[in-house]
Amino acid sequence: MNKILIFMILFTSFIKANVLDINILYLEEQIKKPPTLSNVIEEPKDSALKGIELAIKDSNRNARFLNQKFILEKEISYNHEDLINKLNQWTNKNNTFVILNVQTKLLNELLKQEKAKNVIFINATNNSTQLRMNSCNKNLLHTAPSDAMLSDALIQFLVKRNLKNWLLIKGTNPKDIEIAESLKNSAKKFGGNILEEKTWKLNADIRRRAQLEIPAFTQGKDYDVVLTADYYGDFGEYLYFNTWLARPIAGTQGLQALTWHKVIEQWGAAQLQNRFEKHAKRWMNSKDYSAWLATQIIVSALSKTKSLDKETNLKLFYSDSFEIGAYKGRKLSFRQFNGQLRQPISLVHPKALVSTSPQDGFLHPTNDLDTLGVASFQVSCKE
Structure with missing residues (x-):
């Protein structure tokens, strides 16, 4: 033993x-x-x-x-x-x-x-x-x-739903600007149309003034969706039901493209x-x-x-x-x-999964997941 x-x-x-x-x-x-x-x-x-x-x-x-x-x-x-x-x-x-x-x-x-x-x-x-x-x-x-993958996922869905005309509202910090550029690139890539781009510069608490400030700020052409580039949430949450036209919100608020x-x-x-x-x-x-x-x-x-x-x-x-x-x-x-x-990238609002991109109909020669984000010809250097 x-x-x-x-x-x-x-x-x-x-x-x-x-x-x-x-x-x-x-x-x-x-x-x-x-x-x-x-x-x-x-x-x-x-x-x-x-x-x-x-x-x-x-x-x-x-x-x-x-x-x-x-x-x-x-x-x-x-x-x-x-x-x-x-x-x-x-x-x-x-x-x-x-x-x-x-x-x-x-x-x-x-x-x-x-x-x-x-x-x-x-x-x-x-x-x-x-x-x-x-x-x-x-x-x-x-x-x-990448931001490009996230914006491509969102724009594919909007284009497929024939919501192709957008008002883009961005903040002033560097992350907002990067996201806005990504949304514009995706719009160009998939055939959407940004009718107008506006920058939110109001450095004040709008919690009690949203019903007055936002309708005036969002007046413009007849857009289908308001796209937001508001990484830290300074104004985007207050666009719901306050825009000049009653339209859905998508981007960093509203319908969001998320990993999880x-x-x-x-x-x-x-x-x-x-x-x-x-x-x-x-x-x-x-x-x-x-x-x-x-x-x-x-x-x-x-x-x-x-x-x-x-x-x-x-x-x-x-x-x-x-x-x-x-x-x-x-x-x-x-x-x-x-x-x-x-x-794949999920499109969600706070209580439900709406869709998953890549969307059907957006094709790629080798892998439809490569319709999301940077393509090989856009990479400046290769090893």
């Missing part, structure tokens, strides 16, 4: 000694948001992080059978230097995978670090279209959709929603989902490569054979020309 016990102890020790520890670094840049002049419900402070935590928790149940263990390290800070230093310390230990929740300026700084070329970065929250067009870093992947929302329940999504709510004590949002998906992609790759080698895993990510199921009714894969993950 003692010999059997000794054998089991030695065998267990041998198994533990051969476990592959997979360290995943999460970097989050905290942002000092401008004051919002409305009653907008704030985004949870732990968006994205909770998605990663759930993915690691779920994955480690099965990873032990592959002698693998996923370990999360994180750095969350307003200070760029803190995040850069954490990356440099982490890369000195020959780690491979970094999930990013940072703005474009810091993201580019991280990519320029001496040992950044030795790791795989996955952008889980930054929607900048320019990153997908101008970044030459093959080791930068994107699970977050509570109302998505098909294709087994309800199971993910339930697990997340049990873990985070709140609904799963788009940032949570994209960060969860970034982690799942790492887990999926390691189950095949069983290696932390950067090149081995990148080769898999960019191959035609790499696909991942993600509760969206389609297998998702990476675009070889810019590292963007192809995925």
Whole structure:
């Protein structure tokens, strides 16, 4: 009996000694948001992080059978230097995978670090279209959709419904301007018509004056829909039922193009929603989902490569054979020309799923998911 016990102890020790520890670094840049002049419900402070935590928790149940263990390290800070230093310390230990929740300026700084070329970065929250067009870093992947993907998804739906004439109202901060440009590009791409573009410059609380200010502001030609580019919610929420013409609202308010929302329940999504709510004590949002998906992609790759080698895993990510199921009714894969993950985009209002893009009838030579977002000829550099 003692010999059997000794054998089991030695065998267990041998198994533990051969476990592959997979360290995943999460970097989050905290942002000092401008004051919002409305009653907008704030985004949870732990968006994205909770998605990663759930993915690691779920994955480690099965990873032990592959002698693998996923370990999360994180750095969350307003200070760029803190995040850069954490990356440099982490890369000195020959780690491979970094999930990013940072703005474009810091993201580019991280990519320029001496040992950044030795790791795989996955952008889980930054929607900048320019990153997908101008970044030459093959080791930068994107699970977050670009602004172009989101606006294309919305405009496809409006065009299909024959709602082709729009009034565009944008705010003045840089994110509003980026979203507005994306909506204009999508309108041109799919044959819509922006009749007029207006900029909201009123720097005052309109909660009690919306019924007076907004009808006058939205007078114009006979538009079908009001498109909004109001990232922080300064005015968009008050357009409902206050516009000069009684028209639907779409964009950053009203009908929204989102990666994820509570109302998505098909294709087994309800199971993910339930697990997340049990873990985070709140609904799963788009940032949570994209960060969860970034982690799942790492887990999926390691189950095949069983290696932390950067090149081995990148080769898999960019191959035609790499696909991942993600509760969206389609297998998702990476675009070889810019590292963007192809995925359907949901069109929702706060209480229901309206549709999913790409819409039927919008065709592509190889993959209809590529009707959403940047095309290969728009990418300024290729490796």
